[in-house]
Amino acid sequence: MPRTPAPRNPTGVPDAGRVPASCRACLAWGVMAYRGVCRPCYEFAARHQGTDTCAACGRDLPVHKAYCRMCWCQARLDRPPAQVPRHRLLLPYVRQVRHHQLFLAGLPAPRDLVQTRPRRLGVGRGVLGPPPPKPPPPAAVRPRTRWLQPALPDQMLDQVPRRYRYGRFDLRKPQTTPDNPWLAWALHLAYGMAQTHGWSGTVHRAVNRSLVMLLADHHDGEVVRTSHLREVMRRHRHPLRRTTQVLEAMGILIDDRPAAFQVWLNAKLADLAPAIAAHTRTWALTLRDGGPRVRARGDQHARGYLHAALPALRDWSARYHHLREITRDDVLAHLDTLHGHRRMMAAVTLRSLLAWAKKNNLIFRDPAARIRVGKAPQPIFQPLTDEQIAQTVQAATTPHARLYVALAAVHAARNTPIRALRLDDVDLGNRRITIAGRTRPIDDLTHRLLLDWLDHRRTRWPNTANPHLLVSVISSNGLDPVSHIWLERSLKGLPASLEKLRIDRQLEEALTHGADPLHLARVFGLHPTTAIRYADSARALLERPHESDLSPSPRTHGSDGGKGGT
Known part of the structure; x- marks a missing residue:
């Protein structure tokens, strides 16, 4: 038919x-x-x-x-x-x-x-209860190596990559030992990691399938390269991160991937003059890793400095071939095209780059010396409106979203401290919570949201070993905190983000207690300079209320960490 x-x-x-x-x-x-x-x-x-x-x-x-x-x-x-x-x-x-x-x-x-099989009664499974768990793999240790075949050179390995395939061992048969001792050891390590880290059954089975494919024909002295492994894992949709944890524990994984910062740096410097790009690369690596009499700043600091200096470097690369050809007029001409914070950041980065070049004898004279950067005026913090806060509260529909909105709006917690919160930082019996090293009382709203989230966490991931308070589907199978993207996904595009909620909470405290910087530093643990800035903003709003769209609202939380509620 x-x-x-x-x-x-x-x-x-x-x-x-x-x-x-x-x-x-x-x-x-x-x-x-x-x-x-x-x-x-x-x-x-x-x-x-x-x-x-x-x-x-x-x-x-x-x-x-x-x-x-x-x-x-x-x-x-x-x-x-x-x-x-x-x-x-x-x-x-x-x-x-x-x-x-x-x-x-x-x-x-x-x-x-x-029905195709006898039903079991139990929690959602049938009459006889859930099926019994599969027995653990047999205990195994690292195989003893007697003689090793010399490995091929890296050039030959790159030209002839190894092809992985599934071996003759079937994981569906219980209580069977693989004929390859390396595979038996890997399955034993994977079972221990699954029990320790709280892997879900789906992740554990996927890791076992990956290990069978990788190690079914493994011999003594062979290694697994991450560059080849990523392609195989992506093709078969296997978990790369958990599989590499097992291979690293076995000592047979070689991570030959280029560093992410190196890849990003090469892409950013591709359109610069060769000499300028070479000196800029060395300067960026010195900012990140440090050097003689230079403190290491990290990836984010180096990325920010290079991002601010790139417009000027691209303009100069179209006319010059080396940093020594740049004059003071070129630096001033570029700064005149910028205003505000962008001008200040560009001046700071160019002074850093050219001063480093002069120190290492790459240029004869520093053209950015004695160019005043200036100080950008600090803006006045403005409180959020009730409508903006209501939109954020309505968008927080999940238990974890309601919890971190309360932590930001009541306790003025930043994004990173919220992600770093651990279970032992919460003392529900004494109603205390430790955020960024400071212990604060728990108000009724936060206490209720904490109980709701812990109940959801216990029901959704009962076997997770992650010690952090907030966990996701990905982080529940490991020990790492949740990502920034997962934390802010529910509030994306809203006028009241986590950072704005935190600023609004601290500004409201300053408006309520008469713009006292000492009080702000004691309640929120702020730096004296930051506390003075919030006090100045509150004092400006109190003296000139017409600059704000609303006067100090009655939604106060109190200086004791929010016992008044929201």
């Missing part, structure tokens, strides 16, 4: 204008919506194109293994209930079909007839 589309129903009412009839294939009585056949027979014909004579009933119909769908349904009814397990095939019973039990189309089949 060729596949034909289902007839359209112009009235929009199910089965409108259709007359009950008997299916031409299985003889079931009901409303036929597929040109004289019921929907199961229509789908059966779509899977098995063409018609043939059924070996049981002798009719000319679409068949599967020489039998029509009606005979297969009758064989399922004739099979004894004790032989319901999935491995018992229907073929012996469909050969014995000599009659057919008629039925109504569109009705669900009895549960005791359509």
Whole structure:
């Protein structure tokens, strides 16, 4: 029977204008919506194109293994209930079909007839409880190596990458030991990591499949390269991070990937003059890693400095070939095109780059010396409106979103301290919480949200070993905190972000207590300079309330960490 589309129903009412009839294939009585056949027979014909004579009933119909769908349904009814397990095939019973039990189309089949295995009662599984867990793999240790074949050079390994395949070991068979001792050791380590880190069953099974594919033919002295491993894991959609943890514990993984900062740096400097790009690369690496009499600043500091200096370097690369050709007029001409914070940041980065070049004798004279950077005026913090806060509260619909909104709006916690919160930082009995090393009292709202989140966390990830308070689907299988993206995903695009909620909380405290910087430093643990800045903003709003869209609102939280609630 060729596949034909289902007839359209112009009235929009199910089965409108259709007359009950008997299916031409299985003889079931009901409303036929597929040109004289019921929907199961229509789908059966779509899977098995063409018609043939059924070996049981002798009719000319679409068949599967020489039998029509009606005979297969009758064989399922004739099979004894004790032989319901999935491995018992229907073929012996469909050969014995000599009659057919008629039925109504569109009705669900009895549960005791359509089930493929004995049901178990328990928490959502059936009568006998959940199936027993699979036994752990046999204990194994590192294989003893007696003689090693010298490894091939790296150039030959890159030209002829190794092809990984699944071995002869079947993980579905319980209590079997792989013939490869390296694979047996890897499976034993993976089981221990799964128990220690709280891996889910899906992740553990995926890691086992990856290990079978990688180590089924592993020999002594061989190593696994991360550059080859990433392609294989991506092709088969296997978890790369958990698999590399097992391989690192075995000591057979070589991480030959280029550093992420090096890749980013090469891409940024690709369109610069060769000499300028070489000196800029060395300067950026010195900012990140440090050097003689230079303190290491880290990746983010080096990225920010290079991002601010790139516009000037691209402009100069179009005219010059070396940093020594740059003059003071060139630096001033570039700074004149910028204003505010961008001008100040560009002046700081150019002074850093050219001073480093002069110190290392790459230029004869520092053209940026004695160029005053100036100090950008500090803006006045503005409080959030009730409508902006209401939008954020309405968007926080999940337990974790409501919790970190409360931590930012009540306790003025930053993004990173919220991610770093651990379970032992929360003392529900004494109603105390430790954020960024400072212990604060827990108000009623935060206490209720903490209880809701802990109940959700215990139900959703009962076996996780992650010590952090907030966990996600990814972090629940490890020990790392959640990512910034996961934390701010619910508030993306809203006017009141976590950072603005934190600023609004500290500004509201300053407005309530008369712009006292000592009080702000004691309550929130602020640096004296930051506390003075919040006090100045509050004093400006109190003296000139027309600069703000709203006066100090009555939604105060109190200086004791928010006992007043939101």
